[in-house]
Amino acid sequence: MSLKSPLQEIRICFVGESFVNGTGDPECLGWTGRICVNANKKGYDITYYNLGVRRETSTELRNRWFREVSYRLSQKYDGRVVFSFGVNDTTIENGKTRVNFEESITNIHSILSEAKKLYPILVVSPPPIGNEEQDQRIADLSQEFTLVCQELNIPYLDVFSKLINSNIWLEEAKNNDGTHPRTGGYTEFAQIVENWDAWLNWFPTSQIS
Amino acid sequence: MSLKSPLQEIRICFVGESFVNGTGDPECLGWTGRICVNANKKGYDITYYNLGVRRETSTELRNRWFREVSYRLSQKYDGRVVFSFGVNDTTIENGKTRVNFEESITNIHSILSEAKKLYPILVVSPPPIGNEEQDQRIADLSQEFTLVCQELNIPYLDVFSKLINSNIWLEEAKNNDGTHPRTGGYTEFAQIVENWDAWLNWFPTSQIS
Numbered sequence: 205m206s207l208k209s210p211l212q213e214i215r216i217c218f219v220g221e222s223f224v225n226g227t228g229d230p231e232c233l234g235w236t237g238r239i240c241v242n243a244n245k246k247g248y249d250i251t252y253y254n255l256g257v258r259r260e261t262s263t264e265l266r267n268r269w270f271r272e273v274s275y276r277l278s279q280k281y282d283g284r285v286v287f288s289f290g291v292n293d294t295t296i297e298n299g300k301t302r303v304n305f306e307e308s309i310t311n312i313h314s315i316l317s318e319a320k321k322l323y324p325i326l327v328v329s330p331p332p333i334g335n336e337e338q339d340q341r342i343a344d345l346s347q348e349f350t351l352v353c354q355e356l357n358i359p360y361l362d363v364f365s366k367l368i369n370s371n372i373w374l375e376e377a378k379n380n381d382g383t384h385p386r387t388g389g390y391t392e393f394a395q396i397v398e399n400w401d402a403w404l405n406w407f408p409t410s411q412i413s
Numbered sequence: 414m415s416l417k418s419p420l421q422e423i424r425i426c427f428v429g430e431s432f433v434n435g436t437g438d439p440e441c442l443g444w445t446g447r448i449c450v451n452a453n454k455k456g457y458d459i460t461y462y463n464l465g466v467r468r469e470t471s472t473e474l475r476n477r478w479f480r481e482v483s484y485r486l487s488q489k490y491d492g493r494v495v496f497s498f499g500v501n502d503t504t505i506e507n508g509k510t511r512v513n514f515e516e517s518i519t520n521i522h523s524i525l526s527e528a529k530k531l532y533p534i535l536v537v538s539p540p541p542i543g544n545e546e547q548d549q550r551i552a553d554l555s556q557e558f559t560l561v562c563q564e565l566n567i568p569y570l571d572v573f574s575k576l577i578n579s580n581i582w583l584e585e586a587k588n589n590d591g592t593h594p595r596t597g598g599y600t601e602f603a604q605i606v607e608n609w610d611a612w613l614n615w616f617p618t619s620q621i622s
Contacts (some may be wrong), residue, residue, distance in 0.1 A: 244439040
């Protein structure tokens with residue numbers, strides 16, 4: 205199985221927080237690297253830009269994403285963006301969440317509506333972290349992501365509902381640093397994204413000879 | 414073999430061009446990911462920030478590096494920076510190099526002298542690309558890196574002289590896109606860095622119990 209040469213080049217920026225970075229994965233791939241490796245195996249030539257930043261909230265991301273993404277994805281190339289963020293908004297500090305719920309929704313809407321004008325984009329939900337109260341807030345935020353993505357006609361993948369039932373994800377997060385899983389958890393995350401039709405549609409196998 | 418828990422956390426930004434990005438490696442690790450995987454195997458907990466950007470010159474990097482690095486490495490954490498750049502400066506466009514030699518040297522001095530005030534830093538030479546004329550210009554630039562790093566007392570690793578004699582590196586680059594190798598070449602690059610005392614000194618094994 206091989207593509208007609210040359211391989212189709214695609215440049216993808218993954219934008220978000222520590223889970224996009226792959227924090228905790230000793231193999232330094234996370235879910236984002238794993239899905240790109242598998243796209244390469246299908247015969248694509250992926251330039252993989254990982255723009256996950258630990259502790260970043262959606263308010264901070266709103267001010268960053270365009271500068272870093274546009275610097276890497278010039279109009280000359282086939283550039284695409286995958287977003288996944290939100291967990292840090294829901295963390296309690298000084299008695300309240302780092303970003304209030306309404307502001308998170310405003311940020312999500314702003315980021316995604318701007319991004320979709322410029323690039324093909326996909327959105328992946330924030331994952332659970334294994335803390336019951338915070339996971340409820342993440343689930344609530346994921347519901348808002350669903351609504352915004354429906355409104356903007358952007359493909360949205362709810363990995364939260366699957367990972368909240370994943371023993372591997374939750375056990376690894378608990379035994380690692382209480383938040384981030386290791387290789388097994390990220391592998392599971394990657395498998396969910398890899399089977400998503402919107403991701404698969406980015407890599408049509410009909411081009412494979 | 415394991416560290417006294419918790420593992421020592423180190424956050425490392427790798428800053429440079431396509432060879433830092435790992436362009437061409439279907440395993441999406443490049444040399445930077447591979448050396449971090451192996452540091453994790455030694456019992457460290459590395460947060461791996463890959464800030465390689467394709468086609469970027471040292472003039473462009475000079476304007477970018479601080480913003481992106483300082484955004485990821487706050488003073489609260491053990492943050493370090495590895496630089497490797499220069500190839501794109503030596504590319505001929507419109508009859509001349511993209512950056513002239515004197516300006517490259519000025520950029521190198523500016524970037525490294527500023528960076529060393531803020532973080533522990535290491536510098537890795539640009540690699541060869543397999544084009545005789547451009548490789549000579551890269552070698553000349555690498556010699557200037559040597560002088561600047563000596564002056565600033567920054568550890569500098571000349572991978573150029575080794576990779577210019579590497580059949581794997583040169584053959585993969587030639588057979589891939591004429592510039593970037595694939596997994597074998599990046600693995601070889603990684604092994605050179607891994608055996609460098611300045612890199613090894615970042616991960617003392619004396620802490621391992």
